[in-house]
Amino acid sequence: MSTRSVLFVNLRRIKREGFESLVAARRLGYRVVLLGRALPEFATELVDEFHQVDTYDTELALKTAREIAANNDIAGVVNFTEIDVQLVAAIAAELGLPGMPVEAAVRARNKLAMKNALTHIDGVLPKFARVGDLADLREAVAHIGFPCVVKPTGASGSKGIFELHGEADLEPAMAELSRIADPAFDAVFRQFGAEFIVEEYLTGDELSVEGFVAAGQVHSLLLTDKVTTVPFHLEVSHRLPSVLPAAAQEQIMARAAEIVLALGFDNCSFHLEAKWDGERMGFIEVAARPAGDYIASHLVKAATGVDFFANVIRVATGEPLRLTPDRDLHAGLRFVFAEHEGTFDGLDGVTELFEEPGYDHVFTEVTPGSRVALPPANFGSQRVAAVCARANSREGLDALLDAAGDQIKVRLS
Ligand SMILES: Nc1ncnc2c1ncn2[C@@H]1O[C@H](COP(=O)(O)OP(=O)(O)OP(=O)(O)O)[C@@H](O)[C@H]1O
Ligand SMILES: [Mg+2]
Structure with a gap:
């Protein structure tokens, strides 16, 4: 193993995503130094050094990052989370590492600053x-x-x-x-x-673009089709690659590239959310981090073979990206929702579900025994589990995800 380290700033809240992000850095041969509010139990054996800091305190976090850099050979600094985009940009600038310009990081985080920076682009903004x-x-x-x-x-x-x-x-x-x-x-x-x-209100099919900007070049990898709940817009399912017509996808990719460059994004991954109304793309927002909901951590790899998280490490350390697919499958996920508030007692139907080989994972998102509530009281706990599947066609994937929705039952008391 090299003696070079990657500096992580916090981990994703979802443990399996956090786990995959750490494994990606280690697979590329790096030590891992974590600067964050906490070291979750699962991460202890994957993190070489942990520095506990309230990362909302930018000055303190920057000071700690400088101390870390004085004692380690830091190859890059990464965030997999939304709230750390600005801090990571500031650390990269301070330590002279590949990163996103600090001014662009504000535009990435604030939906108003973002939209204000795009008013010159014709016809995309609501x-x-x-x-x-x-x-x-x-x-x-x-x-x-x-x-x-x-x-x-x-x-x-x-x-x-x-x-x-x-x-x-x-x-x-x-x-x-x-x-x-x-x-x-x-x-x-x-x-x-x-x-x-x-x-x-933008109408049409909802989608996201998953990609990278590296040394000023935009690399849009693929589009994801997304369904959300009414009326609170919690994600219900993600399916990739998108099955929108090729001409629509081409236009969307071109718009996405225009947007991320206009915002000044660089040396980062991105997850851009939009709607396609049949003629044009309406822009919702773009994040300077990998997609959540297991898209970047699991689904992209399941469908294409491209290791998105490894590329997040590569872009942060200035290594060339590896974005060539080695397969052409359809992957997707659907969330399983609690129908009312209560105590989450577990899932029924999982064993039977796994009789079918197209299902890759069932992830629980809520700890059994904990209380769940519905929006607007709580926006996080209604989704108690996620089912991931893979198929050779979109039709095959749809059938698997539909069947999972019928088969898995949430036990609440
Ligand atoms: N202008 C809009 N028109 C139509 N739908 C919208 C609009 N803005 C937001 N939404 C819906 O609400 C969802 C969440 O909005 P947005 O992405 O801005 O918020 P967020 O808190 O960053 O959510 P997330 O982190 O889940 O992406 C969108 O994915 C979309 O379904
Ligand atoms: Mg969003």
Whole structure:
């Protein structure tokens, strides 16, 4: 093993994704130094050195990163999480490592700064406006019209996405958003606080683009088709590669490249979310990190053979990317939802499900015995499990994911 190290800033909350990210660095021969709020149990044997820091405290985190670099040969600094994009950019700049420009990192994290930087690109943005309070929202909606969506500018994980269909929806949405946009509810709100954006409602098929920017070059790997719940837009399923027509995919890839370059992204992975209305792409947002929901950690590899997480390490250390597929399969996942609140007691039907070889994994996302609640009380716990499958065709994949939804039952008490 080399004596060079990769500096990780925090790990993804989902253990299996965190695990895969650490394994990717080790497989490429690096030591792992972790700077983060906590060292989860599963990571102890994969992390060579752990430095516990409140990573919301940028000055302290930067100081610790400098100390780490003084004692280690750091080849690159990586984030797999949304909230650490800016800190990782700042550390890369400070240590002279490949990274994303610090100004671009703000645009990656704040949905308003992001949209403000893209107004010159024709026809991709929904109408949008900044919202601080109910009066702002009323004024903005008068201009944007219904339906529209109001959401926090700096959150992720679909925390606080409210559809607005008429005047009566404005006050309840703002009341909920003011309650949610509080660091006590979720620490993500320590970064941008109670700032919101209202957007015209985009229609069409929802999708994401998974890719990288390396030394100023955009590499869009593939498109993922996505389905979300009504009305809170929690992800239900992801299927890849997309089956949109080739001409649509070409246009979307071209738009995605234009967007990430206009934002100044560089030396990072990206996960761009959009809708395709049959004629044009409507842009939702782009994250400067790999996709979650097991897309980057498991599905891309299952469908194409490309190791997305290994490439996240490569882009951070300045190594050439390896993005050539070695297979041509269809992979996807569907979440299993709790139908009401209660205590999660486990899943029925899993053993029977695995009689069918197309299923790769069933992951639980909630610990058995814990309470689950539905949005808007809680945005994270309704999805209790995820089923991943693989097939030779999209039809085959659809059949597997549909059957999984029927077969797996959530036990609640
Ligand atoms: N302008 C819009 N028009 C239509 N749907 C939207 C719009 N904005 C958001 N949504 C829906 O809400 C979802 C979450 O929105 P967004 O990606 O902006 O928030 P997020 O908190 O970053 O979510 P996540 O981390 O899950 O991607 C989108 O994937 C989409 O389904
Ligand atoms: Mg999003």
